[in-house]
Amino acid sequence: MPLQENGRIRPKGIDRVKRREFIKRASQATGLAAVCVGGGWFFHDREWFKYEPPIVHKPDFQIAPDNAYPQISLSRNQDHVLALRDALDAVGGIARFVRAGERVTVKPNVGWDRTAAQAANTSPVLVGEMVRQCLDAGAAEVIVTDVTCNEARRCFLRSGIKEAAEKAGAKVILAVEDDYLVMDLKGRLLTSWPVLRHFVETDRLINMPIVKHHSLSMCTVGMKNLYGILGGRRNQLHQEIDQSIVDLAMFSRPTLTVVDATRVLMRGGPQGGSLDDVNIEHSVICATDQVAADARAVEFLGLAAADVAHIVQAEKAGLGLIDYRAAGYKENLG
């Protein structure tokens, strides 16, 4: 029936919805509107991603001092395995540093895509022997890792460290993005930084640097090697290199520092590349004093520790002694 014109009353039921239908349709629309308003209210100014404060934790892996042993020892031997064993025995042997069931992280310098002979990375022979020593002492697990500068897979492969460490029974870990913990380093300069988990979540840390020239810090030995525990924007650290090295050494106290001075990179560091820049020294240093280790090691570079700013600052900060002989020094020149 057509609608009547001229505004007259229309017959009931033709152009009007039934009450039931009205309620249904009106509530559908209202429901959707309510969801929109509710959603808007719910999400308004809501912060899903809470700022997580950096973890405060001081990884101190040092062992109690014992006056029966020297703080630092140096051993020279054509056979680098024997040199390491000898130097290690002089400071008390592996049993003093690693106990049965402990998890040990070994931190060699694996910064660069270089071969062992080029002396930019720690000797794979020494890394392998160190892993073996730890496992012999009953370590539950030995992890070998480093945050490399060049591509991690190439560095671990071409340095020979992956092969040597795995052969010796270690677990080699290449750092990936979610392996980092954002930590408060509590340094004078360095505060919140990502640190590779395996350098914090472990029982013992053995720092295994190699002795190299560096144009800014003059040398890179033990304390500078700790740059490799960090992720993030490491390339900013150079701006205040001395303080950042000291902050790192204050933060991460290794159980033992084993310095590879079997080959020493005299120029073109820290990457090297030319064998002409490498001196053969056949020496290994073991030390419980980070500063003493660095102070002795820089002599291979023809430097005096007193001239190297970060070593001087580290001593001032109470990290150890530049006068390594006063710290107790034993030397076996073979």
Add this chain to the structure above:
Amino acid sequence: MTVGTVRNLRRFSQVSFFGVFCWLVLKTNFEVAISPDTVSEVFLPYPVSIALQFDPLVALTTLLANGTLFKGLLWSLAVLIPTIFLGRFFCGWVCPLGTLNHWISEIRSERISFRGKGKIESNRYKKYQRIKYYIFLFMIAAALFGTLQSGLLDPLPLMARSIGTLVLPTAHAAADGVLGWVKSFGFKPLSGAAQFVYDMFAPFLLNFRQVHFHGIVSIAILFGGIVVTNRVFTRFWCRGLCPLGAMLGIFSRYATFGLQKDEKSCDHCNLCLQSCQGADNPDVGTRWRQTECHVCLNCQAACPQGSLDFKFFPTLEGTRTNPPPNQRVDITKRKTVASLAAGAALFPMLRSGDSFEINADSRLIRPPGSVIEDDFLARCIRCGQCMRVCPNNALHPTLLESGLEGVWTPILIPKVGYCEPSCTLCGQVCPTGAILELTLLEKVGDKETPANRIGTAFFDRGRCLPWAMATRCIVCEEWCPTSPKAVYLKEELVTDRQGKEVRVQRPYIDPDLCTGCGACEFACPVVDQPAVYVTSVGESRSPDNQILLRRKKPTTIPPGETP
């Protein structure tokens, strides 16, 4: 053997070749185990680019463009010769993009043109199928004059490029995103399960770390377009556009294997058309087209009357209701001439523009071992294998850095990744010799041999910390991999704003030593626009793109002084 068995064989072949192709792209990766005591160089364990060397279009166009069949490209005869006798079996049995298109096309659809009569009509031969021949002829003429454009649309390079630089990186980002999202609930068993699944697939599907490629959206548009059009017309790409399909169609001209139809037993149910892949008119009453047929054998398997029979030497005679098969390529003379002429005009047109050499992008840094640009553009098929294998994510598909002529050819972007001196992988995987394989000695050089150079670094002294901000830095010098270092330092006493004296080392570049690897640019702390940057000048491959009249030997340069 029944036709059903043969069809199942085809399905098995498709799955296998698709799997092998994807596996090869996956293995185009830094996954090697060497003993550094015995070998100092890194070699890939598999010939990962071999699939691309089986591509006859790659072989033909590179042959036309540079006059030689490079290394393994002779393998392409293994596809071409059987095609001459059997027809386009490659499209239906082997081609990974064809297989992908086949699968996508066969997903059930709500479109009218994918059901019943609509499907039958859409599977009849259409004139648009000629387009691929004109594309092919255009590419051929362009290649003959020296610009290789076939790689843009050639299915094998296209597939390798799309998987390597688009699909896998996207999958990586998606997997990481989902894992992070699941973990964000903080429910331990769920996080553990997600991590378990992730760890199961990540080692062989995902890269060691997330890679980021330049301009992947342009690659996505083409690849996505090819995939999506399958939902409108069955295998639209294969039927209408694929230049390799066109080439194989042309080479099927004298095929001895083909479809014989028996008009007497046929009751015109059209089931053959329902499942036809190539739109080659398998039904009785129309002219079967050899050059369009993918030899998938679906029609024969579908025929309830047994009227269709693929066999060697089918009779060419026919009746009025069943026209004889047509082995001729359906193209017109005028359009053939026009396509060839357009292709021939492409090269002079491109080279009369300014983007080749004359006003080339200064940041057009080619991979180490690349041949000179003219030859490079006659060889590169844009398969993206070099980009996929680069362990540093340094190589990327270009957008317009080498003009429209070089879209998706490789470029090194040091800000994303630098060239590792000891690495020669890109040359190892290049299937066409656009990047020559260097030995380690040729790459890094020694006292006598010059190193391979891809550019030269320059300092932006307005952004460099020791130069502009009285701040110590020299990260570039630390990272410089040459010996002696190409970045050298001069110590200077400068005063900062407060008048305090600061001793800084200011970096300089020695153009005699710089190889343009870009490690300095990569490591520079001025991250958004590095204060040291590489441009292509000084690259070994070019006699003209040089700065120095005479380059000193490394031995004549004193080792850097220690401060």
